[in-house]
Amino acid sequence: MTTDLGAPLVAGEPETTAARRAPRKAPVRRSTGPKPPTLRHERAILDSGARFVAGMDEVGRGALAGPVSVGVVVVDLSTGTFPKGLTDSKMLTPTAREAMLPAVRDWGLAWAVGHAGPAEIDAHGIVVALRLAGRRALAQVRRSLGPVDAVLLDGKHDWLTRPSVDLFEAFDLDPDDDPALPDPAVRTLVKADLQCASVAAASVLAKCERDGLMTGLARQYPAYGWDGNKGYGSAVHVEALKAHGPTPQHRRSWRLPERDEA
Template identity: 50%
Template sequence: MPITPTREEELALLARVRERAGEDALVAGVDEVGRGALAGPVSVGIALIGSGTSDDFPVGLRDSKQLSAAARTRLAPLCRQWAVDVAVGHAGPDVVDREGIMAALRHAAANALSTLIAAGHRPLAVLLDGNVNWWTDAPLFDAAPLLPDLPVLTKMKGDASCAVIAAASVAAKVERDALMVTLDTQHPGYDWARNKGYASPAHIAALRELGTSPQHRVSWRLPGLSQSEPSPLEPSEAGRIQPAVSQPEPSQLELSHKEDE
C-alpha cells in the first residue's frame, strides 16, 4: 500500500530555520529523476515551502514512482499552486560523461535554484531525498562549489514520506518525461517515449542495432554494447558516493549559512 506523505519533517525543519531567519524563511524539498537512465538528462526538482504554505497539500500526492503518468500530470500543476514555488533543472549526458553523475546532480540543482532565486525565492535549508548529501559534498568533486552552503537534512524515501519532496519528485518526473518524449522524435528507434531512457528490452535491443545516440551516457557500460554482463547503473561514479550517514534531527542542524556568491 502506498505511503501517504506528511508535513512532519518539513515543518520541524522550517521551525528551526525561522528561529534564525524569521517568518519569511523558506525550506526546499529536493528530489532527482533520471539518475539511473541510460540516456537523456538527469533532472532535479526543487519545491519550496514557507510559513504560509497550507497543510492541505494536493490530494493523492505520492512519490512520483508510485503514480501513473496521468496522475502525475494532474498533480504537477497542483503542486506548483500549493508550494511557494517549484523549479526543475536538468544536466545533459555530456555533463554526466564529463564530470560524473554526482556533479551532474549538482549542475541540475543549480539550474533549478537559479530559476527560483531569479523569482525572488531563496531557500535557507534543504530537505533532500536519499541518504547521500550530494548537495554539500560539492567541494570533494567539483572545481568550485555549484550550490550555496546550506544546512541539509537527508531523508531516506523522503519522496514517499515528505510532502514537499514528493511535490519536487512529481514536478521533476513530469518535466523530464516530456523532454524524453521530445528527444524520442529527434532520435527515433530507442522507444524513449515509453522507457524514458531507462534500460527496457526495446532500448537495449535498439542499442545493439543502432549503437549510441548523442543523448546516451557513453562513459557508462551500456547494455547491448558490452560483451560482459550489462549494468544500467552508474559504474564510474559509484566509487565516488560517500558512505551513508545517520540523519540528524532538525534540532541538531547548524542553521547558519553562507550566502552564495
C-alpha cells in the same frame, strides 16, 4: 439427524432456525497503500528558524540516455494543505502525475526543475551532475523568491553540498551558480519522497518534466523507444543500441550494450 458442528443447535431451537443464523462478518481489510506524506519534517525545520525550505528529488539517475533532472518545491510556515493524492511520483500512474501537475505547481511558494545533460554526466560523473542539476533548480528559485535556507533531500547521501574549493570548483562548471552564496543546510532522509510533501511534489515535477523531454527526443530518435522507456534500459532500448549504436543523448561513459557487427 445430522448435526452441523459449525452451527450447533441450541436446546429447544428448531433446526431451521439455527440454519438461518447470520454468518460471521468478514474481517475488515486495511489498506495496503502508502500513507500520505506530511509537512512534519518541513515544519520542524521552519520552526527552528529557517524561512524557506525546499523539498528536492531527482529522476533519471539510472537511465542510459537523457539528462538527470532534479525537482525543487519551496514551502514556508504559511504553506497550506498539499494536493490530495500527492505521493512519490513512482507510486502514481503517468496519467495521475500529469493530472496532479497544475495543483503541485500552484501549491508551493516556488518550484523549478534543473537538468544536467549526458555530456556533463560523461565529463564529471553522476554525483557532480546531480549537484549541477540541483543547484540549477535552486538558482531558478532564487531569482523569483530568494535563497532557500534548508533543503530536504531524498536518500541518505548529500550530493548537493559543494566540496571544499580545493577539491572541486563547482561554480566553474555553471555560471548560474553564485559561489558567494552560502550552501543551504541539507537534511537527508531515506524515503523522503514518501514522507515529506515538498519532496513528493518535487518528485512529481521532475518526473513529468523529464518524461516530456524524453518523449520529445523520441521523435528525433524513434528506434530507441524513449517515449515509453524514458531512456532506461528496456529490451527495446537495448536492442536498438545493438542495432544502431549510441546517439548524442546517450551516456557514453556508461557501460552501454555494444553494437552488433554486421
